[in-house]
Amino acid sequence: MVPCEMVARLGQLAGALALLATRVAANYVIDGHDLPDDFVFGCGTSAYQIEGATGTQAKDGKGVSIWDTFAHGKGLGHIALDADGDVAVDFYHTYPKDLPLFKEAFGMNQYDFTISWTRILPNGTGHTANEHGVDFYRNVVKTAHDNGMTAACTIYHWDLPQALQDKYGGWVDKRVVADFKNYADVLMGSLGDLCDDWISMNEPRTFCTEGYGPDPVSAPALANATYETQYKCYHNALLAHSEAHDVFKKKKKEGKVKGRFGIKIDGQPGVPMDPRSEADRLALDQHHAFEFWEVPPLVNGSYGEIFANYLGDALPKFTAEESKKLAGSYDFVAFDAYTSIWVGALDSQDEHDCKRNQMSNFYPSCVNASNYNNDGYLIGVPTESNWNFRANDTIFTGLKYMHEHGIKAYTVGENGMGRRNESQLYLAERIVDPERVDWYRSTFKNMKWALEAKLPLIGFTPWSCLDNLEWSEGYGIKFGLIDSPSGYNQTRTPKMSAAYIKAVMSGQQHSQYPYFPMSGV
Ligand SMILES: *[C@@H]1O[C@H](CO)[C@@H](O)[C@H](O)[C@H]1NC(C)=O
Ligand SMILES: *[C@@H]1O[C@H](CO)[C@@H](O)[C@H](O)[C@H]1NC(C)=O
Ligand SMILES: *[C@@H]1O[C@H](CO)[C@@H](O)[C@H](O)[C@H]1NC(C)=O
Ligand SMILES: *[C@@H]1O[C@H](CO)[C@@H](O)[C@H](O)[C@H]1NC(C)=O
Ligand SMILES: *[C@@H]1O[C@H](CO)[C@@H](O)[C@H](O)[C@H]1NC(C)=O
């Protein structure tokens, strides 16, 4: 071998070693795309859906939340089959075993969970945290740390203290903003040294629409709710988020909290019914203005023009000081992605009527949004829920929309599916879930598009770590990556989809290749 050839070979070898070194340094990879070292990969859960030790089983001074009341109420709306979250999947007692299992099943580096306001402040107010509640969450975070995971602590996931609902109507009254700020302050004072990232709240769009809108199916199922109460809820939720961010910012300066601060928002990206139709494209802008209504306030501190013009006086206004605090009040936005929807323009008479009549079927966005298009095609592969379709580019379209509208960093927040009739299957069949593997195959395809487009994607937290109480649908719809029947001391069994996600994220499996589980079948 002539010397210059040898030098060239050595050069190649050095290059290959350098490449190897970067591969080793990167924690996660998707089909050869190295993800940044600080990329967050977790799985999500929420307090009322998993903890138990509430309602009739309340423990250690926990107060009553609107979900306790809703689950036990047999009036307007309650959980399917009269289920409740009193025991749920018993996470309150099982977390010491669950967290190591999550780590093993997914190979994740963050646990993404939520805190129940009424474990910390049983009646929603006051400056002294209930020490049993604090101990529980401190132990959860420490257990995550002991198992090689950071923890993202979500301040609020739908379980408002009943005391605040009784006192002033909950999210429809502006007093909730100061109470939320106080709660955030007490919580960060109790967990600030431990939590690695913070999230203010989960999906204000959904908890306001379902709980405080004209067709309430979720707690507190306000009896006389209207669009006005729904938008008051939207408004107060954003203000509460902004105040919590303000508390975070001040405490971070003092070195009392760490990490990043975000919010989880959900929305259904639209696909134009007829991409060649100018009217349908305009309808799409209108649709997105309503689906992603939080984006302009988070970026600019004010509501978007289309949204504000349609709602007029129904929409409360921000003061100058509120706007200033709200603009840029996040480090990242988590996008909870569950489906896309076809969108077309209404005919001019229908649109005209809609803008003037809240009773219109199309109010408030005044577009035709449908799971079926003009040719009768569904928006994606159906799942157990009519709001959950595996559509081609839900995640990519949502992230691109946020990017184009000024959101500077985001994660794929919640993302998952309820497999048809899974709850009716025997264990051996429940854990073989090829439909869910296909769902996440599509998720990875979308994440690759985002990476190739150089969008600032900083995390991925599939929903959910384990089967849980699916809110008003009870235990009949399962979104878990780990099988877990409700009740005390139930066995947890990771599903095939969990193993697939782990194999892809660790670089052992190309996401688009067929996947066959190696064990457990
Ligand atoms: C919460 O309110 C209830 C009912 O008013 C009261 O009995 C209880 O002592 C209060 N709990 C706390 C911790 O303040
Ligand atoms: C809803 O009804 C309750 C009880 O009648 C009343 O106190 C409350 O003011 C009403 N709220 C709205 C927004 O109309
Ligand atoms: C923010 O405000 C600027 C200036 O008015 C505007 O151009 C931009 O579209 C706004 N962005 C959003 C997301 O509303
Ligand atoms: C909405 O679109 C669907 C699918 O094309 C169509 O069947 C329906 O008639 C449309 N509704 C209105 C009011 O335009
Ligand atoms: C799927 O989504 C991608 C990204 O938006 C798009 O380029 C492609 O055309 C879509 N495919 C179909 C069949 O709609």
Ligand SMILES: *[C@@H]1O[C@H](CO)[C@@H](O)[C@H](O)[C@H]1NC(C)=O
């Ligand atoms: C799910 O089960 C119901 C009965 O409980 C049945 O009507 C339906 O066809 C089943 N769906 C599928 C996709 O098997």
Ligand SMILES: *[C@@H]1O[C@H](CO)[C@@H](O)[C@H](O)[C@H]1NC(C)=O
């Ligand atoms: C669950 O298991 C633990 C530990 O074995 C036991 O102490 C506890 O009594 C069990 N709980 C129930 C409700 O069976």
